[in-house]
Every structure is written in C-alpha cells, then in structure tokens.
Amino acid sequence: MEKLAIPAYPPELLEKKGARNSQAMVDFRGYTVESFLRAYRDCGPIFKTKVNGLDEVVFGGLQANEEAWRRPDEWSYSEAVRVFREELSSLHLTQLDREPHRRKRRLLNKAFKTSSIMASLPQISEQIRLGLKRINGIEVELHEALMDVYTRAQSVSSIKETLSDHMVRKMVDFEEGFIGALFLNDQERALVYSRSKYTNLKSEVLSYLHGIVRKRLTGETADDLLDAIIHQKTSSSIEPLSEEELIYDAYLLLIAGTGNTSKTLCYCLYELANNPDWTAKLIEEIGQFDASSMARGMSNFPLLKATLMEAERLFPAAPVLPRVPFGDLEFLGHKLTPKMHCLHLVSLMHFDDSVYEDPFLFKPQRWIDNEYPKLAHGTFGGGSHVCLGMNVARIQLPITLGYLLSNYNFSITKEPKKEHYAFPSEVDSMTVRMNVILSSK
C-alpha cells in the first residue's frame, strides 16, 4: 500500500530561542521547545522541516519514543554519532550497532548494573562527601568542580587507582574539551580537535588509561569493576574485550558522563535556590545525611527522589538526539530511507501538558502525587542504547545533594549562564555555568 507523505512543517514557524522568550531552560537545537510542541500538535508525531538550514525528519511523543526504543536495530548509531568513532575509536561503545553493540553492552553490564555500583556505596559516598568538603568556603565554578568530584568517586569504585590532582584535572579538561567540541559543526570541530593543547591532553589521558589496562592484563588486581569486566566468564561465542577496547572501556568507567551528571546537579541547585519553601522541606527530610541509608534504595527520601526527577525532566542533558535509519524503514506509518537525517525529540513529552500539568514549572511534588508513563521520560534515552551510566548518575546525584544540603549552606555568586551547544547534526546539549560558595552549617 502507498505510504502517506510525511507532513511538512514550515520552518519559519519554528522560533529561534533568542527571538522569543521560552519558559524552558533547555531548547531544541536553538529553537524554543514551545514551537516544536506546536509543530507536534499540528502535524502529529513525525514531520519534515528545516532545522538550522538542514532538512530533518523530526519525531517525538510517546508513540515515537516507543517505536524508536523498541527497534534500535533499525537505526544506525554509527552514522548518527560518528564523531565518537572518529575522535575516540571504532571500538567505542556509543557508535556501535547491532551485534557488536549487543556484545559490548553484555560485557560492560557487569560494571554498570546497580548491584555492582552499590557494592562500593561507602567509598563513592565518602569521596563525594570529601569532594564537597574540599570546596567548602571557596568560590568555584560548580560544573567543573563536580566533574572533579565525580572522577574521584569513580576512582575509588569503578577503577581503583590513586589519581594525582594533576591527572584528575587533565581528565576533566579532556572530557570538557571532547564533549564541548562534539556539538560544533564539522570544520570548527576539526579545528578544536587538532589544537595541540587538546591533542596533548587526549594522548596523556588515553596513555594513562592504557597503562592501567596493561597492568591489569599482566596480573595486577584491584578488586574493582575494571577487573570484573576483564575476568568475567562468558560463553565461548563472545569475544573477550581486547587490550585496545579496554582503554575506551576504562574511559567509560572513569571519566564518561561526569559532565552530564554535574550539569543535572547544577541545574537542580539553581532551581532549589529559587524555591526556598520546597528546599526547606527537602532539608528537613534529608536531616543529618548518611548515604549508607540509601543502600535499600530511595524509599526513605521521597522528596530527594522527586527533586532529582524534576531536575532530570526540566533539564535533560541531551534533549534531542540525531538519528539515521539503518536501511529502509517503516516508522510511524511512514517510509524512511538511509540517507535521511532525523531528530528524535526524546524530551518533547517532558513539556507536554497532557502528561505534566504546568510542564514548565519546577514542581517536584508532582512526582509524589502522580505516576507518569516511562515513555514520557527521555532524559537517558531508551531501548538497548539507553544511557549506560544511568545507574551511576542516579546514585551519585542523591548522594551529592544529600551531603550538600545536609552539611552546607550554598549561595550562587555568579548568575547562572547557559553555555549552549546546538549545531546541526550532532547531539544537542547545554550546561549551566554558575559560581557557588558552600559554607559549613
């Protein structure tokens, strides 16, 4: 049967963020969330338009999330996020497809499942507590300060390694340099990635990781998650992780995602500063925080959980993801072809009032009063490529907020500024930069 044409939405009806105030802190590729919501209501879950001058097939909504996440093999992650392959390696997880992706996820699962991470809860929480203590009384740019804290927390759990302050700094700078340029256009990105400051950082960090991997492969053990993935028993049909692959897996264990976790916390703190009544109730719930009480989950901390869910909803680190069909594909009743550039608005539903009442307002209480459909929450993506570090982030975030609000007062000393990366054909992302001073209670 002949397929219906994908509805076209006039690009001039999409509003550039700067041209019109949006109620949302995030935007979609530099356009207001509200204008994409209008397009979705006019056209339905899939439409064609131009975004930043490029032809895109755009899709979003519960049904689109369901279809996209249910059939990951229909999409070429290798094409859509090729920058990970070009800049790190063809062995890096993010851009693998189909069977190679399934093999790698299976082998890494041991290090990223909740039970493995929770086994190091005392060490992780102690590092986070100490990390906050280290910045007590000092004005810091919170995003990078937290990346430092999270890298150290990973170094006592995932890869047990005594990192010098110098190496932690290099890891944070490398991650910031890598992720920051990820969203530039091809020429600008090539320029940034070829600068000697960045290439030196990258080679120093990767050779440091290689050194760790080599030690572990030649008999040294540390009883950590890197050892666990190296020495796991697998069926003979699964190729074990090679030395070269393990360098990039070590990057995942120690460094990847620290920026996303920290930006979620920064945004959350900014909202808490603006919502003193809720913050007072939250501080009361947290009391004298002791992370060991999280060992049985978050049931003792309903307000803390709700606060972080609301931050995840309103400030998804990657609100729009690029997608390219693997082959000819029937999707939402339409035919897509391999050359088509698509944008999956994974977080569109976060702002839809048919799901969330007053969707643009920070109202954590909603998570206590309501149950929301899982398909409405796109912060970590979905399906077999769902964020590998989701459990890491969801353990680190409540520990950080718990200790921070329990032990410190905080003041924001430099107005939050959104650092924005929204360029064609790459993952969308933005960061809240703000200076903060903690002072002991």
Ligand code: HEM
């Ligand atoms: C709040 C923090 C975080 C957020 C919001 C976030 C968000 C995301 C999103 C939206 C994706 C894309 C999923 C897709 O393509 O469908 C993703 C993938 C990924 N994330 Fe995260 N992330 C966070 C923290 C982390 C951490 C701590 C790690 C540490 C390893 C991590 C590692 C990864 C990896 C490796 C992938 C690719 C997974 C795959 O393709 O199989 N993320 N993340």
